[in-house]
Amino acid sequence: MANQIAAGEVIERPASIVKELVENALDAGARRIDVSVREGGREEIIVQDDGSGMARADAERACLRHATSKLREIDEIERIASYGFRGEALASISSISKTTIETCENRAAEGTCIRVQQGKVLEVLPAGVPEGTKITVRELFASVPARRKFLRTAQTELAHISDWLLRAALARPEVAFSLTHGAREVFRHPAVADPGERLRQVQGATRAGEMLACSGEAHGIRVTGWVSRAGKSYPQSKAILSYVGGRVVRDRVLTRAVLDAYRALLPQGRYPAAVLFLELPPGEVDVNVHPGKVEVRFANGDQVYSAVLRTIRQALEDGIQAPAALETRGDVASTQESSPSMVRGASGGSEVSARVEESLARYAARPGSRETRSYTIRSTEQATDRRDRAGVSVPGGSDRQDAMEFAAKGDAEPSSDGRPAGLPRFA
Ligand SMILES: Nc1ncnc2c1ncn2[C@@H]1O[C@H](COP(=O)(O)OP(=O)(O)O)[C@@H](O)[C@H]1O
Ligand SMILES: [Mg+2]
Structure with a gap:
């Protein structure tokens, strides 16, 4: 319940989820981030990265409130370099959806698949998955109908997602970004060394x-x-x-x-x-x-x-x-x-x-x-x-x-x- 309340603060709409998941991917050192959504993100949001991945124990903890690996001392919050530091995003997201985390640490022998539904961990399984992390969020706000009602058309929600992702891409030209809506590729911008090239890709x-x-x-x-x-x-x-x-x-x-x-x-x-x-x-x-x-x-x-x-x-x-x-x-x-x-x-x-x-x-x-x-x-x-x-x-x-x-x-x-x-x- 506390998580669902906190979720209201952090998660307004599908684009908020994309933002949190993409920032986590960037924090994990990803060089490639692929976002794929269905129905403007209301039915499904998938964010896949090639970042550091998580060890099984860390992945299990990731959905707990205030589970963050990014903040060691309270003072650090003043000069924090990473995007995340509150440890609220995954807890909030998984409390209002069906969330699946598939993750594998670099060079680890096997990865992990974790299913969470409305905040409850349903299963934790070994899985043969690529290095990096793939998070799938389905049935957003299914348990919070009042919020679901406020979502706009798929096209509008998609525009918010695309909008935010392109803004993020402008700041990180060294990372490849793509967005897919259903079967349609909305954009794909390969990593570039020159920020001016990224501006050309985006605008x-x-x-x-x-x-x-x-x-x-x-x-x-x-x-x-x-x-x-x-x-x-x-x-x-x-x-x-x-x-x-x-x-x-x-x-x-x-x-x-x-x-x-x-x-x-x-x-x-x-x-x-x-x-x-x-x-x-x-x-x-x-x-x-x-x-x-x-x-x-x-x-x-x-x-x-x-x-x-x-x-x-x-x-x-x-x-x-x-x-x-x-x-x-x-x-x-x-x-x-x-x-x-x-x-x-x-x-x-x-x-x-x-x-x-x-x-x-x-x-x-x-x-x-x-x-x-x-x-x-x-x-x-x-x-x-x-x-x-x-x-x-x-x-x-x-x-x-x-x-x-x-x-x-x-x-x-x-x-x-x-x-x-x-x-x-x-x-
Ligand atoms: N894509 C990812 N790759 C690697 N680790 C991740 C990823 N997403 C989440 N994590 C781990 O899960 C923790 C919780 O994530 P989150 O709830 O967004 O909190 P925060 O980003 O504020 O630390 C992170 O601190 C990180 O350790
Ligand atoms: Mg985060």
């Missing part, structure tokens, strides 16, 4: 060709990725994808910074596209604010805003002279060595700085910024658990409630063309 050559590589660092915050050229615009803001520490996140500070970077460059009602990867020093970001872990809290949102804004501005400025071909992140890394400071005074940089300063000033003076700070101090003082202590501020947003509403809006239907989508219109 298509045309769309990728409309992007400029960007790279910058400020206040210890590193920003890399791609942004759309100044002359390009899109009808919705959901083409703005952001990642923190390799995790897909949704965050209003990041979205605001992207939109402000294009201020006055795009026609009214049109939006830029962006794929942005942020790396922050440990302690500067809390990814632990929500079990789904798509929200983050920055200790210093103003610095994040400024780093993103400056990086994009610089890329747009450089892009005016650049050829139309896609520049990869690799190219930029070498460019960057010769000019480590991203805010350069020369070569048109003064216009960049002027615009940047203007946006920063406007951002600092935004309504609610003072209230946000005083709220922050209060909540820091009152914090009783470490999550609140680490989560310091959500600049521009009034508070957590705001962030929740924002996330809820982001749950709108994804794009029908299977491209990454999901970010809400910035109000």
Whole structure:
């Protein structure tokens, strides 16, 4: 029962299951992840990886609540590198479905097959299975009809799955990803060394060709990725994808910074596209604010805003002279060595700085910024658990409630063309 309650928090829909299983596969060092679903995942979800696999005893424990092999000391939660660390996902998933785990450790003589139904282990058998792990989840929410009723059409659930998987694929070009729906292959992206190649696989050559590589660092915050050229615009803001520490996140500070970077460059009602990867020093970001872990809290949102804004501005400025071909992140890394400071005074940089300063000033003076700070101090003082202590501020947003509403809006239907989508219109 406790697991079913927890499941409601973590598992909203088939895409949440795919997310948890794929993150586990990535944590296990998989180089190939194949996802196969039936009926939008309502009938069946299979995630197969070629990662480390599990020893039999570990596999038996994996479905217990708080069974995690990834967290050794409590302090580690602050600087955790793996996606998982709560040990809740498999417990939750297996409590609301029929789950089968087939797993074999590397070079082990034999593997294991475990069947779990509504949280009860039915059988544990030796099995001749390939190295790695294959998890099959059937009859999702069969025991929780109220939840099952909320699932949308197979097509919609599939779009959510595809959407999330493509976002994950963008961050991990060295891993091969595929998605199959029934008998139809939705996509198959082989592993590639060049992140720009993965962008082309995921977004298509045309769309990728409309992007400029960007790279910058400020206040210890590193920003890399791609942004759309100044002359390009899109009808919705959901083409703005952001990642923190390799995790897909949704965050209003990041979205605001992207939109402000294009201020006055795009026609009214049109939006830029962006794929942005942020790396922050440990302690500067809390990814632990929500079990789904798509929200983050920055200790210093103003610095994040400024780093993103400056990086994009610089890329747009450089892009005016650049050829139309896609520049990869690799190219930029070498460019960057010769000019480590991203805010350069020369070569048109003064216009960049002027615009940047203007946006920063406007951002600092935004309504609610003072209230946000005083709220922050209060909540820091009152914090009783470490999550609140680490989560310091959500600049521009009034508070957590705001962030929740924002996330809820982001749950709108994804794009029908299977491209990454999901970010809400910035109000
Ligand atoms: N695909 C996989 N390959 C290897 N080990 C796995 C895999 N999936 C789950 N596990 C093991 O099961 C444990 C529980 O998984 P999960 O419930 O997602 O918790 P968490 O990821 O937070 O540790 C993991 O810590 C890991 O040891
Ligand atoms: Mg996990």
